[in-house]
Amino acid sequence: MVVEVKNLTKRFADFTAVDNISFSMGKGEIVGFLGPNGAGKTTTIHMLLDLITPSGGEISIFGKDFRKHREEILQQMNFASPYVSLPYRLTVFENLMVFACIYNIEHPKKRIEELLEMFEIADLQDEPAGTLSSGQNTRVGLCKSLLNKPKLLLLDEPTASLDPEISHHVREILLRIREQENTSILYTSHNMAETENICDRIVFLNHGKIIADGTPIEITKAILNEERNEPALEEVFFRVIKDTKTI
Amino acid sequence: MKIHRIKAVMRRHLYDIRHNIDRSMDVFYWPIIDVIVWGFFSFYISTNNTFGPSIINFLMGAIILWSIFYAFQRDFAVGFLEELWSRNLLNIFSTPITMWEYLTGVASISIFKIIIGSFTASLCALIFYSFNIFPHILLLIPYVLNLLFFAAAIGICITALILRYTTKVQILAWSFAGLLQPVSCVFYPLSSLPQWLQSIAWFLPTAHAFEGMRQVLTDSTFSSTYFWWALILNIFYFPISLVIFKKTFEATKIRGLLVKLT
Numbered sequence: 001m002v003v004e005v006k007n008l009t010k011r012f013a014d015f016t017a018v019d020n021i022s023f024s025m026g027k028g029e030i031v032g033f034l035g036p037n038g039a040g041k042t043t044t045i046h047m048l049l050d051l052i053t054p055s056g057g058e059i060s061i062f063g064k065d066f067r068k069h070r071e072e073i074l075q076q077m078n079f080a081s082p083y084v085s086l087p088y089r090l091t092v093f094e095n096l097m098v099f100a101c102i103y104n105i106e107h108p109k110k111r112i113e114e115l116l117e118m119f120e121i122a123d124l125q126d127e128p129a130g131t132l133s134s135g136q137n138t139r140v141g142l143c144k145s146l147l148n149k150p151k152l153l154l155l156d157e158p159t160a161s162l163d164p165e166i167s168h169h170v171r172e173i174l175l176r177i178r179e180q181e182n183t184s185i186l187y188t189s190h191n192m193a194e195t196e197n198i199c200d201r202i203v204f205l206n207h208g209k210i211i212a213d214g215t216p217i218e219i220t221k222a223i224l225n226e227e228r229n230e231p232a233l234e235e236v237f238f239r240v241i242k243d244t245k246t247i
Numbered sequence: 248m249k250i251h252r253i254k255a256v257m258r259r260h261l262y263d264i265r266h267n268i269d270r271s272m273d274v275f276y277w278p279i280i281d282v283i284v285w286g287f288f289s290f291y292i293s294t295n296n297t298f299g300p301s302i303i304n305f306l307m308g309a310i311i312l313w314s315i316f317y318a319f320q321r322d323f324a325v326g327f328l329e330e331l332w333s334r335n336l337l338n339i340f341s342t343p344i345t346m347w348e349y350l351t352g353v354a355s356i357s358i359f360k361i362i363i364g365s366f367t368a369s370l371c372a373l374i375f376y377s378f379n380i381f382p383h384i385l386l387l388i389p390y391v392l393n394l395l396f397f398a399a400a401i402g403i404c405i406t407a408l409i410l411r412y413t414t415k416v417q418i419l420a421w422s423f424a425g426l427l428q429p430v431s432c433v434f435y436p437l438s439s440l441p442q443w444l445q446s447i448a449w450f451l452p453t454a455h456a457f458e459g460m461r462q463v464l465t466d467s468t469f470s471s472t473y474f475w476w477a478l479i480l481n482i483f484y485f486p487i488s489l490v491i492f493k494k495t496f497e498a499t500k501i502r503g504l505l506v507k508l509t
Contacts, residue, residue: 012503046506049341053500071249074343087259087333089266098262101255102342128266144338 001063002027002152002184003048008057010043010208017043019208020057025152028182030174032189032199032216034233036241039205041188045154048186049079061152075103080145081156082138088130092121092140095129096147103148115143118173134161142170146177153177153185159194167191171198192233202233206240248351252344256352257359260326264360273322274360278314278368285310286376304464306434307378312387312460313433315365316394316453317424319357323402324420326353327409336508346496350406354399361395386463390456393477397452398424400481400488407488407495413508432457452477452484 003025010018018040025031033041046052048059050070059066061073086095093112100108116122119139124132129140138161145153155174159167175198177183189195195202195216202219204212212219216231223236264270289306330336339349372378380387405419430444431453437445448454459473499505 010503017503042506043503046503049337051337051340051500051506052503053497071343071345074341077341079337079341081337084337085334086338087263087329087335089333090259090262094262098255098259099338099342101258102252102344104249104251141338 001025002029002061003186004058004060005044005048006058006060008044008047008059009055010040010047010052011055016208018047018054021205021208021210022057023203023210023213025184025186027184028178029201030178030185030187030199032187032195032202033205034188034192034195034202034237035205036237038207040208041205042156043208044205045079045156045186045188048154049077050074075148076150077152077154078145078148078150079154079156080138080141080158082134082141082158082161083156084141085137086129086140086144089128091126091128092116092132093125095140096143099144100147105147108147111147112143115146118146119143120169135163135166138162139166139170142173149181149183151181151183153183155185155187157189158187159189159191167194174198192237196231196233204236204240211240248345248348249343252342252348253352253355256344256349257356260329260353260356263329273318273325274364275367278311278318278364279371281310281314282307282368282371283375286372286378290376301465303376303378305461307372307376308380308383308387308460308464309433309457311365311368311372311380312391312394312457313428313431314368315361315391316398316456318361318364319395319398320402320405320424321420322357322360323350323353323399324405324409324417326357327406328414328417328420331409331414331508337506340505346492350403350492354402357402358395383463383467386467386469387460389469389474390459390463390477393452393456393474393481396481396485397456397477400484401427403488403492407492410495410499410508411504413504427451427453430454436461449476450480452480455480 001024006022008018008021035041043052047054062076064073066073096112097108100112105111116125119142121136121139124136129137132140138158142158159170162170171194174185178185187199199216201214202216203210204219212222214222216233217228220228220231220233220236223239264274285306289303293302330339369380372380401423405423408416408419430448431451432440432448437448437454437458440448455473455477459470462468462470
């Protein structure tokens with residue numbers, strides 16, 4: 001297993017953001033982390049990156065205890081989110097060069113150019129990051145996340161600020177990388193169609209708890225409680241919200 | 248500690264100096280302006296024979312060494328603030344970089360900036376006021392190191408406060424050194440302070456460093472007493488600052504504040 005999470009919990013004073021969740025991810029698997037706002041998706045991702053210390057539970061990545069092997073594990077992981085920016089005065093190339101140096105990448109210039117080409121933003125390499133549109137900024141963040149050819153990639157709403165065509169292109173890149181490098185990807189999104197399209201498996205969270213874990217069709221059947229031939233995650237999402245409100 | 252990660256932090260700040268006029272001003276502008284203004288002042292009082300020509304040495308030496316101390320503690324905290332302002336903290340700390348590597352990187356680039364800034368200021372003092380600090384450099388280095396040591400301790404504590412209280416306390420990066428200046432006896436001897444303030448000043452490595460500096464500039468002798476006092480105090484303060492920082496950083500991650508800083 002690439003990721004094994006057991007009884008992971010995060011409490012902030014009286015509020016439990018993540019409540020005793022357990023899940024795992026296999027090699028080359030794309031797992032969708034779904035749930036309404038405040039479900040605990042981002043908090044879980046932040047715990048997997050050691051940005052938030054869990055209140056309880058265990059995280060094992062690449063078969064190693066995350067707390068004990070933090071540096072070794074993070075060297076083989078990466079992360080992207082459109083809600084995080086890069087230093088705005090530095091050019092795109094300079095920003096990526098800084099991260100290439102952190103990961104000690106061989107031939108960093110070549111790797112950066114390769115990724116900028118891949119995301120079709122090679123013409124932006126000398127532009128200061130602060131002058132980019134949110135969509136361009138997201139793509140630079142994705143370039144950053146692939147610099148070290150991660151074995152585990154955590155993507156927090158990676159296509160949130162992209163237009164449908166670029167989103168499609170990004171998904172294609174991610175699928176290609178999974179195929180070529182066997183990268184495992186944990187993917188959060190509010191775009192249900194996109195999630196159905198790209199994810200092998202879905203972990204559905206609500207109020208910090210996992211309410212369903214399975215393939216998109218399994219999740220659909222389990223939560224809608226009826227026989228279906230096609231996944232319908234948007235319906236699932238509305239059902240979860242409705243049930244929560246009723247409760 | 249991995250050297251390539253420390254170099255990456257230095258690279259990030261070097262790029263910033265290249266693009267950011269504020270940071271370039273920190274390196275060159277203020278040290279030069281300070282030397283010019285204080286140079287005119289000391290030249291004026293020395294020619295009026297109030298204190299004799301040695302006043303130029305005292306004031307010029309003081310302003311150069313104080314600039315080193317002030318710039319180091321400021322650059323330390325501002326280096327971290329830069330990540331905060333650019334909302335880059337999550338990107339940085341989701342990499343394998345450790346907090347110690349990050350701090351070492353910021354300290355290294357700050358030292359690099361100080362060397363350039365103080366060399367330029369010293370050159371200005373030599374050109375405009377014939378104050379030559381260079382023959383005294385070897386004797387001054389132990390005091391400068393003590394100043395850097397203490398500035399790092401303060402910079403680390405201010406960074407810890409910024410981690411905990413965010414940009415609400417960012418003003419400390421520029422203002423805290425000013426609070427220490429009167430008791431650090433930068434421009435006057437320790438003996439000129441009232442007795443009760445002298446007792447406080449004895450607990451500041453800066454006060455001993457500036458006393459030592461005056462002795463070097465007056466009769467070119469090195470006072471090991473001042474040096475050891477400053478060093479012993481630093482050996483006490485510096486680990487405390489590291490512990491404060493470590494505890495604050497851990498508490499920040501437990502409370503989830505690190506992700507809220509962006």
